[in-house]
Amino acid sequence: MSDNNILMVGNFSSGTGYAWNMINSCFYALGRAFIDKENEAYVCYPVVDKINDIFIDSNINILEFDFERYSFLKIYKFLKDKKIKNLYLINYSTFSPLYLVARFAGVRKIIVHDHASSGILLPNNILKKALKTVFNRIPVFNPDKILVISKFVKKRKVEGSCFPEGKIEVVYNGVDLDSFKGEASFDLHDRFNIPKDRKIVFCAARANTHKGIQFFIEASRLLIHEKNRTDLFFLYCGDGPDMKNFQKLVSECQLSEFFCFAGNSNHISEILKGVHVCVVPSVWLEGFGMMVIESMAAEVPVIASRVGGMAEIIDDGVDGIYVDPGDPNAIADAIENLVNDVQLKEKIKIKGKEKVAQVYSSDEQKQRIINSFFE
Structure with missing residues (x-):
């Protein structure tokens, strides 16, 4: 030996x-x-x-x-x-x-x-x-x-x-950039029964309040019921101690037709290939932000809270968008801006992938x- x-x-x-x-x-x-x-x-x-x-x-x-x-x-x-x-x-x-x-x-x-x-x-x-x-x-x-x-x-x-x-x-x-190359191995609309005409806004994190999922849900409510963005659909992957509370909140906000709890998944790189925007709404001091750089690697525009180590990753407005933690209005506005502004979305996609290749x-x-x- x-x-x-x-x-x-x-x-x-x-x-x-x-x-x-x-x-x-x-x-x-x-x-x-x-x-x-x-x-x-x-x-x-x-x-x-x-x-x-x-x-x-x-x-x-x-x-x-x-x-x-x-x-x-x-x-x-x-x-x-x-x-x-x-x-x-x-x-x-x-x-x-x-x-x-x-x-x-x-x-x-x-x-x-x-x-x-x-x-x-x-x-x-x-x-x-x-x-x-x-x-x-x-x-x-x-x-x-x-x-x-x-x-x-x-x-x-x-x-x-x-x-x-x-x-x-x-x-x-x-991140391994190779895992984000190529076409997705499945269609998200088919897998999660999402209407084909809806753009998918994605969030993946442990079902815990310090991950800010409640603010992602509230931003969804604002977009659907106050901004009338019925062209959007919200997909959440994760599980944890606050899942029942989040499910109850979605029901209370009358979002059942626009929101899917997909559970845990080991296929995040595949899921990211089919979404339009990713939100990382943490409200505590994250050591880093894997979901942020994975979204960038997949060429998905990412909206993240400016907290902890996550605050070091994004050049705001260039390769991603920062929002203040716990601000659903800012999340909703950022989602709408990315969906509406094709040029901004494309710039962020390109710059995000470049940064991941260079730094992460x-x-x-x-x-x-x-x-x-x-x-």
């Missing part, structure tokens, strides 16, 4: 789809980079309920092992037994005794990749800030490097966690993750 093995640790079950597929693709690329150098590569999840197709015939070992719950002794034995020398952790803290345990077990490099969305949690007093500053400068208790998905998340790590700025690297999430390539993202272990 090699003496430079890697363990990649997911903080989600193996069968979790959509947004986590991007993380799994990074696991695959990083694992294969180690295997190509004649090392062993492992991915562990707290629950293994399904093996992602990407790992089939990859020679990457998939294991069920819960780093969040298991004792330090069990983790030590696991790392020692697998001869792990490199750790790649998703959304782990800047300071943890786990890192000391890992180093005792022989791990030489620990890299945390922070994909999380939340506020910038500033220390609320001088003492707390001083303690965080000290704790996050004790190498044996800290990761060697933290990769972050936006400048916003970097700021959160520097100002909120008091982690050294020089040990943080921004690695934007990326999944190949570049994966290579930078790989380089962080081999530099």
Whole structure:
């Protein structure tokens, strides 16, 4: 067995789809980079309920092992037994005794990749800030490097966690442009029973109020019942704790003939090929905005809230449109402008795809993750 093995640790079950597929693709690329150098590569999840197709015939070992719950002794034995020398952790803290345990077990490099969305949690007093500053400068208790998905998340790590700025690297999430090429494999109007003469306005996110789905619904009501835009249809993909409330809201707004709850889908790239506009109405501080760059890659004009890491992606009015979070009137106006103004829509489509190709390539993202272990 090699003496430079890697363990990649997911903080989600193996069968979790959509947004986590991007993380799994990074696991695959990083694992294969180690295997190509004649090392062993492992991915562990707290629950293994399904093996992602990407790992089939990859020679990457998939294991069920819960780093969040298991004792330090069990983790030590696991790392020692697998001869792990490199750790790649998703959304782990800047300071943890786990890192000391890992180093005792022989791990030489620990890299945390922070994909999380939340506020910038500033220390609320001088003492707390001083303690965080000290704790996050004790190498044996800290990761060697933290990769972050936006400048916003970097700021959160520097100002909120008091982690050294020089040990943080921004690695934007990326998309595979090839997956958005070609014609759609199915017709959305047929699949979701949408009248052929209606333009489809799309939204995909977890069914949670902080994703702003209620404002997407309210914008739909404004367009249908106040602006008389009966040429539009609203398609939502997602599921979650607030789904019943959203369904009730659609019913109360008398939108049943114009709105479809399509549930979760692992075919977002195919769905995007058949829509006219995409809305990303989040009202909390997103770490990034995968749906934004996926829409741009599919040449679909995107309307997004100017929040968190999403506020770094769009050049407003050039390759997308920003709205203030929680403003359904602004969402409705932006949708109508894009539907009415063909020139604006075409410009945004072209510029959006150009930006994704230049800045948000999944190949570049994966290579930078790989380089962080081999530099």
